[in-house]
Amino acid sequence: MYPSRFSYDAPTTVAEAIDLLRRAGGEAKVLAGGQSLVPMMKLRFASPEMLVDINNIPGLAYHSADPDGTYRIGALCRHEDLEKDAELVTQQPTIAAAAPVIADPIVRTRGTVVGSLCHADPQGDWASVMSALGGSIVAEGPSGRRSIQCAEFVNGPFQNLLEFDELAIEAFVPPPVGARSGGYLKLERRIGDFATVGVAVSVESSGDQVTRAGIGLTGVGPSTICAEAAAELLVGQDLNPETIHRAAELASEISQPRSDHRGSAAYKRHVVATFVTRILSSLELATREAA
Template identity: 40%
Template sequence: MQVPGSFEYERATGVEDAIALLDRLGDEARLVAGGHSLLPMMKLRLANPEYLIDINDLEGELGYITTERSRLRIGAMTRHRRLLESDELAAAFPLFRDAEKVIADPVVRNRGTIGGSLCQADPAEDLTTVCSVLDATCVVRGPGGRREIPMSEFLVGPYETALAHNEMLIEIVIPVHGHSSSAYAKVERRTGDWAVTAAGAAVTVEGGEIARAAVGLTAVNPDPSGLSDVADYLTGRPPSEEAFAQAGRMAAQACEPVADARGTVDYKRHLASELTIRTLRTAVDRVLRSDVEHEPTGEEA
């Protein structure tokens, strides 16, 4: 029987109260909302916090999706189910809905939060790839005030973030670009499982060329500089199957998958290539379709 070690429980009444508790209780305190990642690790004694700070009462304060002129803001307590069902979010960044459809199951999606997913920093976590591809910024708050951390710097390593022990993630801010879209695709052994391999892509298409591109990979130890090379290769090129195929080949080399029960190294590299091609193709198609839908009619012109 898996039983976690003993711990003390606190329930935060607001953001400032949660920060004060983190500051007072020290390194051995952990925040918990959904708990679907932390609690299993505690049962296996892979995590042994002395204190759990329940932040479920903060959903009213930090559970939101807000679109502004040039950016979209998501509160850290926004549940997966809301991310999945938000038409506002899907219109701006369809890869969120792509990813949320294949994250775990309804039980997890009803309780888990975007903040919990990012702070867990699991290499196989889908939303870390989603937010990285979208060039998101993590807004955190602690006793010393507020600071902004680019997603590229927020994830320090497996299960490790740039958060200080007395800081908490407040919101995720994503820039909005015109003539842009995105996509996410995942291969899993069974519904709701961790990814064997997954890929995300975001593109901006202007004047018949890819003006901006970003590619991300999940669960295959991606190399950020290698993925940056993929984006550089695509930028300035017309979207084509030839360009997508080369991007896929580059993505396959920009990762170091580990052979395990989910597949061999070669199989995972193959998936990295194919899923990169698929997401780029889908993202570009979505841009072009959106542009056609928003073309002015003769009367409007």
């Protein structure tokens, strides 16, 4: 299968890339990992007139923490780069848990985190993870840089808030208030499938008290769901079985799953509650007994 005809450029600076996007006037797409874009172009769901390949721009493949704890993922950081980073489990446990369950190993060598976020597939894993973590996208355009909260970045299926002449150059997670813990669990029928249910949990804590929390749900609604009430309930609490149980129930209630070939709505709701419970109970912070 061939995509329809397009012109191609592979700039070597961010400024050049932005200029190409600006001159294309909204008819260009950015090519990073291409693991969603290329299949969509081959199936002719997407027919951009131009591709701006950013793979030759040096300095975008990073993933690292600033001294203040802000965690940055550059536009060319591949899923595999995160999967192979042994330190990530302690630094960013939710991201570390998600990276190995994105698509399949071959896709992970090419696909990028920022590209996935921009692709804005309603059933994508990273949007839940980054929403739970309170992450943002940094967009650079002709008039400079701006940050957009991941929870607001997607404004429709396969649509995001980027202007046509803006390039998403990184995603970042703000520093934690206290210690960071969390996880991501994904139920999939087979490797490479979309999530039947995916649950991202991020917990920040000081002593045994939760200072900040986020819960993102994948695959159980028309798009990513932020289970805000469930997350807020945890703040100021210790993670005892009763609190965990109530958070799991609230997350399950806010999910809007549909019955399909991956399972019934009731089953998916059950899995949401189970995954929230499983992740929270696995954290070091969790206590065995109700307070």
